[in-house]
Amino acid sequence: MSRKSKGINAERDLIHKFWANGWAAIRVAGSGSTRYPSPDILAGNGVRRLAIECKCTKDNVRYLTKEEIRELIEFSRIFGAETWIAIKFNKTGWYFLSLEDIKETKNNYVITDEIAKNRGLLFEELTG
């Protein structure tokens, strides 16, 4: 399975979790390829809205570009949603990080599995 297919499957699993827990969630069409900023997933439960950028990796570190983060912030601000980064490492579940949790470097942002495990919220914590 390609890296892209794996990523989409992992996102679909996350969509299922939201619906199973009383949230509505959708994947955004053409996320990353349209001319407008957009998250990968939008979820809502009538009270909260979450704009989520999803990343999967086989490594123990994952980089995000400054552009990705800038667009995620911009979308969240205009739409009216909380900003979250969801990251999944090999054989872990999803961790949910807020912007304060990710480390800005000179050229990009970096998330290590250690940062995710120490600071990230689990799905139940994010939605509970």
Next chain:
Amino acid sequence: MSRKSKGINAERDLIHKFWANGWAAIRVAGSGSTRYPSPDILAGNGVRRLAIECKCTKDNVRYLTKEEIRELIEFSRIFGAETWIAIKFNKTGWYFLSLEDIKETKNNYVITDEIAKNRGLLFEELTG
């Protein structure tokens, strides 16, 4: 151009209009083919959220199934969004109808161009 491509192009034009007017808007991936209810477009401006089902037609009447309407209502309720049906006839712009504006028949819902023109909101009225 296929009917599906025309529909997607018309939806993209609508997305542009939202962004040009200070709203964030996205097309939903796999709308109509996923196992969960979902609208075609989700738009938000920090205060309001709109779940929109989009229909284009060359005729002067368009039918929506009861299932389409039921799913649109269910998504809107769980996510927390207003429910709207956007309809575009040949050589008209989009008209936005609420549920009270569409006519339920024995087997489905029906929107005529007359209903749309008389009761529908224009984009500026919807977002103003």
